[in-house]
Amino acid sequence: MIQNIPLYDICSLSDIDQDDILISRFAPYLDTHKNLLTTHRHSFYHVVLFTEAGGTHTIDFENFEARPGQIYFMTPGQVHSWSFSGHTDGYIINFSTSFLQSFLLQQGYLDNFSFFSGNLADAVINLPDETYKTVKALFETIIAEYEAPSASASDMVRLLMLQIFIKVNRLCINPVSGGNSSYNQTLLKSFKNLIEHHYSDIKLPKDYAAMLYITPNHLNAVCKDIMGISAGEMIRNRVLLEAKRMLTNPKLSINEISLKLNFSDNSYFTKFFKKLEETTPEEFRKKLIYDHGK
Structure with a gap:
């Protein structure tokens, strides 16, 4: 029998009653959600930074080599699968459109980032060493805020996420003259x-x-x-x-x-x-x- 390609929302992947944000280290996330290795679709934005990785992953039917220091970005509706080899770890953030938009006055703010344009050439980025260290430290702080929230923790997570997006986007912007x-x-x-x-x-x-x-x-x-x-x-x-x-x-x-x-x-x-x-x-x-x- 033909099986339908599943569409996952954040609730279906979270152990807590949360429908707009899910943050985790990658290895335990993958261990819990082995179903995500096969072809599936997302209803949310999806960001992953690999600290350890081998094998490949596929976004909208295009294959990419998974490697340490790589960050990738996906938008709702894209089709995805993983085919890893060896131990894989890093960080993952799944978030809804409303999670950031409720914090921002400008509608469509995420459209300013080239990696959320849907163009796969911009969506998978192998970070230079210095940027990788900075971005990795930001992910660590996000994990800490998420796992042991203090006052205004959600807003702090939003600010840290925007720092990551802006720093990575600066790598993608070609200098223009005139x-x-x-x-x-x-x-x-x-x-x-x-x-x-x-x-x-x-x-x-x-x-x-x-x-x-x-x-x-x-x-x-x-x-x-x-x-x-x-x-x-x-x-x-x-x-x-x-x-x-x-x-x-x-x-x-x-x-x-x-x-x-x-x-x-x-x-x-x-x-x-x-x-x-x-x-x-x-x-x-x-x-x-x-x-x-x-």
Whole structure:
């Protein structure tokens, strides 16, 4: 029988009545939740710093080598699995959108951090030694606040988390010279946000360019300059990713997925998927379920 890919919330992973934050050392967390080794999805933000690690982990169907000093960030809805070799330890923080947002005036504040953009190239970071030492010390303080809370412990945890995010984000920011580069970065961020909201119903770069009040050629040039791919590829890649995520749910038929992504018919969706992934949606799903069952 085909098994559904599980979706976990914080409550389902916590021993205490807590639905917005879960903090732990990684080894005992992994020992308690061995089910997380296989393919699953999160309803929360997920941050891990490895102090000891070997093997691999997978985020949205892309494999990464796990190594000491590596930090990775995941957003709600992403698909995840671990395949470790040897002893693995570190720190883990699972938190809801509301946990930090209740502390901040600026809506969408987490969108300022490149590693929460959904772009996997920014989400997995091997920290330089000095940054690793600083970030590790912050995680230790967070663990202490969480396990033996004093007055305003939750606010202290929030402050420490923001310190980690800001310090890591500084590593990811490329130095820019002149206002035009800064403008293009902002433009790209706006384009990504539009894709995130409209990938299922708007497929053409010219329509996004119109929403951004620029020409399609300008949008394409910005994408190629910063991302190395065209605007059309960025849109298609996001549609493909959502198709893969939907395929983890066997309750959805291929035809239902096609309709949800606004393809004119099932055969067009299959052609689109096979062109980009070099396999059909059915074959992709069979392999995913097979890997999950191993």
